[in-house]
Amino acid sequence: GGIITQTPKFLIGQEGQKLTLKCQQNFNHDTMYWYRQDSGKGLRLIYYSITENDLQKGDLSEGYDASREKKSSFSLTVTSAQKNEMAVFLCASSPTGGRGQDTQYFGPGTRLLVL
Amino acid sequence: AQSVTQPDARVTVSEGASLQLRCKYSYFGTPYLFWYVQYPRQGLQLLLKYYPGDPVVQGVNGFEAEFSKSNSSFHLRKASVHWSDWAVYFCAVLSNYNVLYFGSGTKLTVEP
Numbered sequence: 053g054g055i056i057t058q059t060p061k062f063l064i065g066q067e068g069q070k071l072t073l074k075c076q077q078n079f080n081h082d083t084m085y086w087y088r089q090d091s092g093k094g095l096r097l098i099y100y101s102i103t104e105n106d107l108q109k110g111d112l113s114e115g116y117d118a119s120r121e122k123k124s125s126f127s128l129t130v131t132s133a134q135k136n137e138m139a140v141f142l143c144a145s146s147p148t149g150g151r152g153q154d155t156q157y158f159g160p161g162t163r164l165l166v167l
Numbered sequence: 168a169q170s171v172t173q174p175d176a177r178v179t180v181s182e183g184a185s186l187q188l189r190c191k192y193s194y195f196g197t198p199y200l201f202w203y204v205q206y207p208r209q210g211l212q213l214l215l216k217y218y219p220g221d222p223v224v225q226g227v228n229g230f231e232a233e234f235s236k237s238n239s240s241f242h243l244r245k246a247s248v249h250w251s252d253w254a255v256y257f258c259a260v261l262s263n264y265n266v267l268y269f270g271s272g273t274k275l276t277v278e279p
Binding site: 056083085087092093094095096097100108110142144146148154155156157158159160161 | 176213257267
């Protein structure tokens with residue numbers, strides 16, 4: 053088994069601030085993902101990475117940067133926090149072996165509040 | 168383009184009653200489908216997944232789902248709900264690029 057760790061658990065920021073969220077996995081999975089979860093809207097993909105130093109944009113990438121410097125870690129940066137923004141950011145990882153090898157495992161999330 | 172619709176934002180059932188959570192998908196071709204559950208303040212956990220084959224898929228904790236190509240559906244069922252099933256349930260479809268597209272979720276409340 054393995055685990056996904058997300059830091060911090062809670063993040064309070066100011067409008068316009070740059071904020072960084074971190075994710076670590078010890079599954080030795082190739083692919084990692086960042087999702088944003090808003091109440092009533094499900095999960096939307098921000099970025100994903102199929103190997104270290106690879107980045108692929110999801111549907112919600114505008115306003116975010118990502119970094120995958122090591123296989124085990126994947127960071128997400130909110131480039132300019134929006135006032136009154138409130139969301140949960142979920143990190144996930146999966147092995148890469150084609151379709152059928154693609155169960156995603158999720159971390160507990162980082163809860164963001166922008167004042 | 169692929170998408171998932173969960174038409175029921177909230178479902179309430181009595182403990183011991185049966186459950187069905189609805190999921191409709193849109194996908195060109197044969198879909199790979201998933202149900203995930205999110206317990207309060209936790210990440211998502213996989214309940215079950217459908218790969219082409221038997222349309223009825225068994226999952227953990229007594230959950231099962233049935234794939235229907237004609238109805239573009241993948242409904243989740245459980246014969247007898249327990250209070251510990253109180254959670255949010257997400258249906259998802261896998262894209263050709265191995266990216267999951269999620270529905271908006273169904274919040275299940277279990278009454279005593």
